[in-house]
Amino acid sequence: MKFNTIDIKGIVSPFSAIGKVLEHPKTVCYPAQTKTVAPGYRGFHTNVLTDCIGCANCQDVCMNDAIDMVTIVEERNAKNKSGCIPRIDYGRCCWCNLCVDVCPPDSLALGEVCIQADEDSNKFLFFPKDSSC
């Protein structure tokens, strides 16, 4: 036996946890309720295609070789000298934000979407959503 006296406080005080029953539950009833995402969250990519100049700075700095430059189907920016826009492989991307930091016209950005579930793994070769209005 490690104790000679009975530790009354130690036996009785844990019962104060029962008081939690009267509190509001802390869980979020997903998907009926969703949690709001903070501004500046590093979610899925968006690209302003009317500003993107196809310089491939993002492809150069990406530390996991996740970005491909792919020929654009319909031309959106006359200054795009190579005719290519980035496509990102979400199996390799780590959402580190380096591609956003080096983009010269500031067209690439990380948005607030963060959920995608699909049976086809090719859907994860992701064209950033066009956010030019």
Place this chain on the structure above:
Amino acid sequence: MDNKLIKIFHGPQHPGITGNMSVELDLLGETIKYARTHVGYLHRGFEKLVERRTVIQAFTIVCRICVPEPDPNEENFARAVEGLVGIEISERAKYIRVMVQEMSRLAAQMLWMGGQSGSIGMGTVGQWSLFDRDLMLDLFEELTGGRVYHMYTYPGGVRRDLPEGFLLRLSELLDYLEKKLPKYDSIFFDNATFKKRAIGVGVIPKEEALKNGYVGQALRGCGIQRDLRKDNPYLVYDKLDFDIPVFDGGDVYSRALVRRGEMRESIKILRQVIAQMPTEGAIMQKLPKHRKFTLPKEDIYVATESARGEFGYYMAGDGTEHIRRMQVKGPSLIHGFTLLEKMLIDEELSNVAMIMNSLGICPPEIER
């Protein structure tokens, strides 16, 4: 009747193991006669990955070396590169970095509470502490853009400025936590079950603790007061006023009380940082472009006090834009092998999980 020695593997898929490792045990009845640690389930090869990348690319993967507490890694990497190249950062950036380190320490201690109480069957404590940790992660989400892996502390400063009203929200969270901490006392630290299980178990002898290179709570739970923030101060810790909690006893209960004291000290430090934060100063120094950022042909050693002990980085450059060598040594390298294998002899099988949680053994940083 004779009992035979039975060999079992405690892990790697086991709720009583802190991560992905296994301990090979030889049992006589319920008493352990021989223990050997096995790692290797989580080797990702960071030290080799870094050699093919430039400095700015390597900074994004360094935080993944330790999963429960990524920030000391980023801080070490930033200080090592700054030491090699010779960059001085502004006061405001130093205060922000101290704030991030202490917030991360609080979050890691709350995760520890969940692990330690879960290892002896008290599941309620983990539910409470992980919710409180979630509130801290919400603040990190606002500040850095990510909840667990921040990629925020960069050589030269920090990556983004503080959002509007951030210090006010942090101060409200600290008020909430100060009201909550006595409730943890009544269900966990003063709990008769925990005391009966933990007192006298997993004792570290005081005489050999310093010589054998133990760090963190393994020393402070034995009555030896060592903390890198006071002994070898970095950033602005020499301007802040805080104590180092120390308890005699050397057992699991003393180490738990040390962590409880550290949570209160972290709150104290954060309040001072909020009050003393300079309003002006550059967030980030100007640095060359990533293919032109070369490191000189020198080497350096830096260390940071993480929530579990001293984290050391050795870094060497070779005159090009790549890092020649980055060697990482976390506190669990010694605690998980030399200390654990000795401590488990003549212990009972049911205490293995509790001892591992109290030493804070984290497999990702052993095998990076």
Place this chain on the structure above:
Amino acid sequence: MKNLQKTYEVTQKAERLFEVTVPQTQFWEAMLYISTQTEFNTLSQIACTDWIEEEHFLLIYILTNDARDQNLMLKVTLGREYESMPSVTTLFPQAEVMERDLHEMYGIGFEGNETLYDFVLEQWNDLPPLRREFDTLAFVHEHFAFKGGREDNKDVKVEQKRRREEAKKQKALEAEKEEAEKPKEPETDTKETQDKKPDTKEAEDGQ
């Protein structure tokens, strides 16, 4: 510290960081002296760097003192061809696992350490991986198959050049076409200039 400075040459690298270099033959004597006669009696880390251009490994033993406020780096060079060093496990028990790690990753032998079995890698028969001649990219291409779907990646510099040439060709073609559209003029001096203007105007309208 004073003992150390009397016997060995100590350089100061930072405010609380010092460095001593010894040749391999004097290593054991230096380690014994430093750990017993000076205040640096605890081992923090054993680091190793592969300087393949200079054909040696550089082993760094990082020691610290009881007050944990100063660090000393003891540097030794070692040849790259699977040589051995004396083990320091009799002085520091924590060196056991650090030497096991270096043995597996670089192939360095440590005499006196009997625990040099597998640390992290299992059933590994190739080169010790952290040596510079081990090429991780080549290893990956040999042993793993990449998932397809990314073959339409283009090199941007090539694309820019190609589009510039195409645009030039297009311009040249259009200029030729313009030339061809113009009707043939008789070889008179003054009448040419007078007649040219209405003609070109007609050509533009026609297009």
